[in-house]
Amino acid sequence: MKYFILITLLLTKFNNAIAQDETSVFRTSGKIYVVVGIIAIIFILIVAYLIRLDKKISQLENKNNS
Template structure:
């Protein structure tokens, strides 16, 4: 009887731990609200800006190199 009780408890604990696993908190509502796209656009704009600056620097160095030749 004691063994069965332990077994039952173990099974219950296992189920409970699994149930906990399913309820992992993720940003679901955050995405559902649709505003995540605003953040993504902001990131895209910043990245474009930085890359444009990098291209500008690259060309500037090229000009200097051409002058020195």
């Protein structure tokens, strides 16, 4: 919890610092695609984990029903 608050505060300060010219920098620099890519990778990995969990539960169900 302590770390969570610390991280949130840090993120908030960082966010305030870059907020001024975000609009102009946001896409012109091109670097936003890196962020989008990283978010996509994280989401795909979470989904892969969910799919594996789904399969494992299905296996258990099949074993229990037979």
